[in-house]
Amino acid sequence: MSSQIDEIKNRLDIAELVGSYIRLQKAGVNFKALCPFHNERTPSFNVSPARQIWHCFGCGKGGDMFEFIQQIEGVEFGDALKTLADRAGVELKREDPRLKSERTRQFALLEEACKFFESNLAVKPPLGGLTALDYLKKRGLQDETIKTFRLGYASDEWRALGAHLKQKNFSEKDLENSGLVVKSGQGYYDRFRGRIMFPIFDYSGRVVAFGGRILEAPTSQAVGATEAVAKYVNSPETSLYQKSKILYGLNFAKSEILRASECVLVEGYMDVIMSWQGGVKNVVAASGTALTHDQLKTIRRLAEKLIVAFDMDSAGEGASKRGIDLALAGGFDVRVAGALDAGLKDPADAVYKNPALWQKAVSASRHIAQFYIDSALKKHKPNSPEAKREFQRTVLPVISSLADLERAHWVREVSRILNIKEEAVWSASEKNKPAEGTENVFENSASKPKTRKELLEEKVLGIVAEYPALVPKLDPALSALISSGSDGTVVAGGRTAIFAELFLSGIIDAEAELIKCQRELKKEYLKEKLAYLNAQISSAEKTGEGNVGDLLGEFQKISKELHTL
Ligand SMILES: [Zn+2]
Incomplete structure (x- = not known):
């Protein structure tokens, strides 16, 4: 088997292979790209033709060409082997x-x-x-x-x-x-x-x-x-068909989802097909099931934004709601497509009448929190107890599942609408938070991925280990991590900077790279501080100790600093 793997690796070039899935840019002897496995604006996904490996500094994923196919196609090793063997023209002998x-x-x-x-x-x-x-x-x-x-x-x-x-x-x-x-x-x-x-x-x-x-x-x-x-x-489940893993339309939609960085989720086969015909091609449907972990994982590799186009009035409570909750728990940016005009049954119907109606509904998607807020306000006056109860039931659980900065935005919004103090909304959303230790369905508990902060630290340390002359450019907060060996070489605090070193040959301007990394790292530190302040604010709110106003002031100051970085 291993000789076949080697033969496949010899016949194929990793840059060519990866380049057939995503757009690569030349960067020195390596290639760079926007990572297909996490959402980013500046490329941190690297491919090294010399070493025939790939690695992303943003999310920490990396490996050889087999690993790449497994990740991007969402398949097991055996299927990746088959795919690459076909591509390389190598006949597999050992398969049962x-x-x-x-x-x-x-x-x-x-x-x-x-x-x-x-x-x-x-x-x-x-x-x-x-x-x-x-x-x-x-x-x-x-x-x-x-x-x-x-x-x-x-x-x-x-x-x-x-x-x-x-x-x-x-x-x-x-x-x-x-x-x-x-x-x-x-x-x-x-x-x-x-x-x-x-x-x-x-x-x-x-x-x-x-x-x-x-x-x-x-x-x-x-x-x-x-x-x-x-x-x-x-069809019933078979060895080839596991309902919980298949998304209808994904084979047609995958490259569009990747390109748009968003995935439109509809209910039925006809909705997928008509949406596709109507020009919204980044569209899939859960095939005969409610949305599952496995399906969400597959989508997540391609996009972070999920636009649901269900009939939300009837879907609000049932299986679709559970799918939406799962997506939120998995860190998706969940949005709800704009309402179809009265008289239109579903996306298929809208495209039938006029494709522009459907395109308009998709581009008018709202954040899921906004959607619940609007629905509640349609039914109740903002200052009524009913409105507060409805917010508690639908809006707060959504807000609680958001990352801190985004959460801050919606807390302010809810506080304004209901005319309740921000701190009170904070603490209510804190109560709704999933309990500590709740398993995130998207994380493999066996190998917890490194945080972005850790990855950036590694890269910074890797750069100065390779270019000791840059040590004086190091942010004081970081120099504590560095020590000098007796022979004057830089020891990067015993941390492994192996991947950083591997790709340094591709860095043209190490100093610029160092400065960029440190700026990103500073952002991560500020985000940590904000999360800490959040915790303090809600505990101050609960116990009545500490000055909530001061803490909020500090929060806003750091939040502003973060945005000007
Ligand atoms: Zn990545």
Whole structure:
């Protein structure tokens, strides 16, 4: 196996590989880019062709080309190996041949089924009426869209697909494993009948499952039971399809999400497809589930901003609300798309009427806190007890989950609207904070990532270790971390600055880099101070000891300093 890995590494160039996913700029002997794994404005993502590694000074991620594929595609090592082997033209020998052929057969079967459904689009239903193609066109879908999303039709027969696949030499076991065929006392029958078929793709665009929407009530009864006819039916979970991990539309949307640094989340397949056709292409839907940790993790690699476009009145309490809470807990910048004009059901409907209506709704998105504030004020007068109760229930939990600076902004806002002292809002939002030690779903507890502060400190120390002449330029707050070895070399406080050193060959102006890093570091120190002041303010508020006014004054002073840096 390791010789195959080496062979792949020899045949591929990391800069070329990474450059096919994100835009790289030359920087000395290395390349720089905006990091695809965290949100940033100045590039701290580095690629070293000489060492065939990549590393981000902003979020601390790094590794070889396999690690890069795992991270950016959101796949396990085995899949990254397969992807890179294909790219390098290396044939993998050691994969379990039984497992490999099982997986390969499943992908081939699903692809064949997809083609079969596509070829049926214009088949007339037995009792007449619209064909699937008629229906889709009536809903406003263009030919190109239907082709791109590979929409199809499962005719209203019991064994059409099964017979077709058997003719293509797939076994009954294969059919059953795919979830497209159901085993019963009388043999096998097709799961999807009389339905418009939406293939569900994995990250790389391979068909892994289907969703089927009823075209009209089937003429035949389900075997032996009075099965109610559901509007939508999905494939069951299989070895290739784990609902909690798949986002519908992501294979089409991923590069747009990365580019826009925001992801629009809608509810249904038709919403994704019509949004895409209507020019909002950074769009996905949770496929048949409420939003899960795994789905959010995948989105988070591409974007930090999440714009939800649910029907928030009905979604306010249920599964969608839980998804929003999860996203907030994961540090997403959650926004709510602007309301659609009265009479428009959903995004698909809006695009059907006029794509500009949908584009306008997305660009008019509001911060989730603002959304809850507006909703509360629509129902209650700001000075009423009902308004306060509603704020307590909906707005405060959101504010509590925000980082301190942002939280300060919304506390001020709420204080102004409800005419309550800022300190009181602070302490109320403090009570709503998740308990200390609550696990952040996005952090791998086994290897806690380094903080931005730690990473910057490492880099600064790395620079002076390499260029001792720059020690006098060091911020006094930092020089405490440095000591001089007996031979006059700089010892960076025993801290590992290995990655910093690795990339120093690419730094053209070490002094400018040092100054830039120190400025960023100063910001981190100020943010820490602000967080500390917050804690003091709320404890002063609780105990009545200490001067809250002074503390708030100090808070505002530092906050201002931070913004002028
Ligand atoms: Zn990064």
